[in-house]
Amino acid sequence: QVQLRESGPGLVKPSGTLSLTCAVSGASISSHNWWAWVRQSPGKGLEWIGEIYPSGNALYNPSLKGRVSISVDKSNDHFSLKLYSVTAADTALYFCARVASSGTVGWLDPWGQGTLVTVSS
């Protein structure tokens, strides 16, 4: 059974960098799947941040205007998110998820439980 778990600081200062890691268990991150980050602002909908293939090829949401970077660590079966120059608008529940089936047209399953990140001084 594949499980994902997010970890990282719950509080980030404005203009700082948000850094999160997603640990994958029950499967190898080197499998032929994409791995995604999604966030949800309090009381709002889901926003796709980006996703990465084990080769390191990454795709990002254009709305984040180049502030985002996703990397993969195949030796430790985890992938990471960095979001730079954060503001209060980046306060959200951050989820990681696997893209089921090969290719990016697949659905997200499973998801991690999510981790809340607050941007505040």
Added chain:
Amino acid sequence: SYALTQPPSVSVAPGKTATITCGEDNIATKTVHWYQQKPGQAPVVVIYYDTDRPSGIPERFSGSNSGNTATLTISRVEAGDEADYFCQVWDSSSDRRVFGGGTKLTVL
């Protein structure tokens, strides 16, 4: 920002049928997935590839996709179906994953 169009809320009596729509021009040319999210929980897929249902999801959940609208139908609605529902596609023209704004299903 780019998002698929969903009604903010749908209300239905127990035992009746709930219909949640997801709109975009020519959405039938895309593959639609549907997620259920209950308070305090991560989303869970209930329909993938327009019409397929994962194991463990009741047969009461079904999906369709035609023209400009994809639809999630929940038959014989139960109190436990009360949740937020999101549709999602992959937009190959811009290489990005797009979600609908979400629909809150209330069971009366």
